[in-house]
Amino acid sequence: MSLSHRPLQPRAILVALLILLPLLVAFYSLTLGQDGNWDLRNYHWYNAMAFLEGRELVQDVAPAQVATFYNPTLDIPVYWLAQVLPARAVSFILSWVQGLNLVPLTGIAWLLLPVLTGRARALASVALALVCFAGAGQMGLLGTTFYDNVISLFVLGSAWLVMARADDIWGGAPKVAFPIVFIAGLLVGSAVGLKQPTLPYAVGLCFAFLAVAGGFWRRMFLSFFFGIGVIAGMALFSGHWMWHLWSTYQNPLFPYFNDFFKSPWGVPEAYRDDKFLPHGLWNNLIFPYTWLMDPKKVGEIIFTDLRVPVMVVVLMLTPFLTLAGRFVGKRDAAQQDVMVPFRPALYLLVAGALTYLAWLKLFAIYRYLIPLEMMAPLVMVAAIALWPLPRRAKGVVILALLALVTVTARPGTWARVPFADKFVEVSIPDLPNPDNTIIIQTGYAPTSFLAYGFPRNVPFLRIHSYFIHPDHGDILLNRAMHGRIDAHQGDIFWLVAHWEVWTADHILPHYGLAADMSDCGLVKSNLDEPMMLCRLRKVASVPTGG
Secondary structure, three states: OOHHHHHHHHHHHHHHHHHHHHHHHHHHHHOOOEEOOHHHHHHHHHHHHHHHHOOEOOOEEOOOHHHHHOOOHHHHHHHHHHHHOOHHHHHHHHHHHHHOOHHHHHHHHHHOOOOOOHHHHHHHHHHHHHHHHOOHHHHHOOOOOOOHHHHHHHHHHHHHHHHHOHHHHHHOOHHHHHHHHHHHHHHHHHHHHHOHHHHHHHHHHHHHHHHOOOOHHHHHHHHHHHHHHHHHHHHHHHHHHHHHHHHHHOOOOOOOOHHHHOOOOOOOOOOOOOOOOOOOHHHHHOHHHHHHHOHHHOOOOOOEOOHHHHHHHHHHHHHHHHHHHHHOOOHHHHHHOOOOOHHHHHHHHHHHHHHHHHHHHHOOOHHHHHHHHHHHHHHHHHHHHOOOOOHHHHHHHHHHHHHHHHHOOEOOOOOEEOOOOOOOOEEOOOOOOHHHEEEEEOOOOOOHHHHHHOOOOOOEEEOOOOOOOHHHOOOHHHHHHHHHHHHOOOEEEEEEOHHHOOHHHHOHHHHOEEEEEEEEEEEEEOOOOOEEEEEEEEOOOOOOOO
16 A cells, blocks of 8 residues: 555544444344334324424314424424335434434544544544443434434534634634634534423533633633524524414413413413422432432433443542642643643533533433433543543543443333334224314323324314313313314214223313213224224313313
8 A cells, every 4th residue: 555545544444434333323223123102102203294284273282292382393304204215214214313423423532532543543433432322321212203312413513513623713713713613503503493402512512611721702702602503503493483382372482481471372380391300409419320220210211321420420520630630749740641632621521511410400301411421431531531640540540431331331222113114004993074073182192193094184182181181271272172172063083092091081071072982993003002082972061170
């Protein structure tokens, strides 16, 4: 091989591996089965369908419970693909996209490993990226429509851009630095616009600029232009939906924060899911280790992963070890043995810490921490590389911790089903009068996806769920459904899970409805067990609370 080709060899290795590995990820995901998770059945499928068909409120009322009002933009690509491709192809493409997280992970790893050169640096960067990618939370989400490991591409891409252009950002002219951080903010803002629980990453990556070296005004302006980028990204991907919610429901975040906006369509409550939040200083401090003992403290499934808990310990130790090194006279030696570029490393550490704290305060749901789970090994490497220890000792600690988090990971299992021909398949009993039929939903089971199997013009009204209840009184959602039911002269059917037929006595009478349990059929699908479809008849209604 000629000398002119040698400098390209590490790059060729990286390109080859980063083309191959996402494809291997996609093939691996097919062995896990098809996604059938609760959220897919509740809203990911329905919301895309409703948006594209113009069903929301015009035809249907809250069939996907509170999630009916989530921005459907992120759900549309999979829904479109599923209309033209078999289920395995849809899952393969989705998993391949998720596998692309290896690209920014490798990019950041490369920046953190300047002590290595050539092929060693390329291979070590990919190996570190694989450790990041192989977290239990992330692996459990492969091929699923939760999308936490899709919006992670925006988050990781933003961090990679800032770290790769560190010299320009902190040392270059403002006309160069500020557009770069704006673009980085635009990436994270796009993620927040597509999925609002990404907000902690916008907080962490934005305010981390305030802690990295530079004059006061430079820090402020870097954070400011990053924040402007975040707002622009949010507007780009969720502006249309927020305007729709505002113009329709008088609340751009409906139903959330309705205690502030006071939309007449819902009750004046925050609708916030805070059941996972820890309370009290001690519980917040030990929270990562609480969920190690009981993973259901942060979600719905059992899993084990040490990446974030170990990262938290490393982050807590880093300032103390750095100060201790200065006091014992090792400052100069440590500075002479720098293993990572200081500013990018410090930015990553602070961003990781602030993101975790924002997540802890806002959500404490592990799925929303998936991008940080992937970043955690990188944060560990960056932090330990700054410790006032000999290089060999740092290397030993880093390798030991990376090995620990890798071998102890145990992914959880979300609802998986055998692959069908199509991504969603639904069969329904014959409807005698499909052009003049209403479907009523009650209970908490995720049944909105079943609307896909009904004639397109059949409306779905969810008169009861964890979001809406007859006792909410004369809110406009209840009033709209009361009016539709009272005025309807055709057939009315009740779609319900067999374990929720108790709502026949407790909910239906509030709308003047009674179930004929002798006239029931089954709605079958490839994603869930059969649901009951029973004829309803009108009776005298009972008073409602509120």
